[in-house]
């Protein structure tokens with residue numbers, strides 16, 4: 533009798549441990565074979581003259597412990613890939629104060645989420661997708677509104693197909709229109725076959741939140757020689 537109870541206990545603990553920790557063990561022992569700057573959309577984006585702007589990468593890494601970077605991107609390497617691209621020909625427009633809706637400025641975010649970020653087994657949690665889209669909208673609306681911080685007023689997401697862990701996906705976020713303080717955006721998550729997995733729309737409003745923090749981030753960019761000329765343009769614009 534005691535032996536049966538012991539066996540049942542062991543089976544229960546074993547089952548629980550497997551269910552609870554298997555994704556972590558799998559992630560730990562699996563060879564991702566993929567560096568953060570290496571992903572399946574890379575050549576397509578580079579052929580389309582998309583570049584990785586340091587101005588945006590720095591928003592992730594420097595401003596006073598940004599949530600996405602510190603909590604997700606650096607936590608147990610939960611995001612195997614998280615890269616941002618925008619079209620180089622739109623560089624100047626991104627820094628202009630008056631963006632016409634036809635400019636349709638957009639950014640591409642490539643990501644690959646590890647099993648740490650699954651909800652159902654091997655399916656990326658919808659809350660993470662909402663976070664990535666929200667953050668993409670935040671960054672794009674900040675740039676489009678002339679470096680004024682924005683806040684999410686409304687975010688709608690349609691989850692069309694499951695997004696799998698350990699696979700590359702691309703978020704395309706674009707400005708739909710700007711009306712005063714209101715920035716309307718839309719986004720799509722595509723898989724490698726260009727199948728639409730997720731669609732979203734958002735309304736962001738310019739706010740007076742954390743302006744100094746983001747300004748400090750922009751100041752740090754001055755150290756990056758590649759985009760010095762753009763910084764000069766921003767500073768000149770502010771003095772005018």
Ligand SMILES: CCCCCCCCCC(=O)SCCNC(=O)CCNC(=O)[C@H](O)C(C)(C)COP(=O)(O)OP(=O)(O)OC[C@H]1O[C@@H](n2cnc3c(N)ncnc32)[C@H](O)[C@@H]1OP(=O)(O)O
Nearest residue numbers: 591666667670671674681682683684685686735737739746
């Ligand atoms: C470089 C930066 C990178 C940043 C990346 C990180 C991005 C993170 C994004 C976030 O997570 S932000 C945090 C989550 N969001 C919030 O906490 C926002 C909470 N809500 C608020 O604080 C206020 O509701 C808000 C600032 C959004 C608006 O309040 P206001 O008092 O400034 O504006 P008001 O309520 O007077 O609305 C202004 C206009 O917007 C309209 N509006 C406001 N909220 C709306 C809504 N939800 N849907 C539709 N319209 C809306 C409103 O009707 C009105 O339209 P009209 O001017 O035409 O009359």
